[in-house]
Amino acid sequence: DQQVKQNSPSLSVQEGRISILNCDYTNSMFDYFLWYKKYPAEGPTFLISISSIKDKNEDGRFTVFLNKSAKHLSLHIVPSQPGDSAVYFCAASVEGGYQKVTFGTGTKLQVIP
Amino acid sequence: NAGVMQNPRHLVRRRGQEARLRCSPMKGHSHVYWYRQLPEEGLKFMVYLQKENIIDESGMPKERFSAEFPKEGPSILRIQQVVRGDSAAYFCASSPQGTTEAFFGQGTRLTVV
Numbered sequence: 070d071q072q073v074k075q076n077s078p079s080l081s082v083q084e085g086r087i088s089i090l091n092c093d094y095t096n097s098m099f100d101y102f103l104w105y106k107k108y109p110a111e112g113p114t115f116l117i118s119i120s121s122i123k124d125k126n127e128d129g130r131f132t133v134f135l136n137k138s139a140k141h142l143s144l145h146i147v148p149s150q151p152g153d154s155a156v157y158f159c160a161a162s163v164e165g166g167y168q169k170v171t172f173g174t175g176t177k178l179q180v181i182p
Numbered sequence: 183n184a185g186v187m188q189n190p191r192h193l194v195r196r197r198g199q200e201a202r203l204r205c206s207p208m209k210g211h212s213h214v215y216w217y218r219q220l221p222e223e224g225l226k227f228m229v230y231l232q233k234e235n236i237i238d239e240s241g242m243p244k245e246r247f248s249a250e251f252p253k254e255g256p257s258i259l260r261i262q263q264v265v266r267g268d269s270a271a272y273f274c275a276s277s278p279q280g281t282t283e284a285f286f287g288q289g290t291r292l293t294v295v
Contacts, residue, residue, distance in 0.1 A: 103283065113286045169238060
């Protein structure tokens, strides 16, 4: 039972353009969402998070949008850079507990110079 | 301040042998989490530990797998009598508190031959 779904296994974007990575979840108890970035042979690196009390969180070139009614979140990267090429994992947890997150299967982003 | 250290980075075991994976959390972090990533899948939560205590092991297989986080020394994930299906990347993460974002190690890639 995949509670966090990333339906696009891969995405290619031209350098300078916007990258949009999507994520859907099914568990209505989730109220804290995270995005992690992972390079080959390395562990995931925390990128940005959002609590369910917000619908948008921005950090530099990265913005996460949350649509609770649709149980959908997205990560926008603008402008995209070649160094952004990596696998991006969406994750969700129940805030106030502990860091037991449920990960999606990941989207491999390739930014073409 | 060193990051989360996992060793070994690569481990090859024959079927039936034991595998021991070590994780040293970041300095000052007393919460440790183990995740497993099977090929083509996302990371799956296995176990959450604090010093000398297992808080949540709901993601651990019922048999052959165990984890500990002693008062002194690294956290250990132990897999007895390994089988081919145990081949995966095992990631450890740590956090100073249970509700903050966790920092991941580079992972141990276990191959069972």
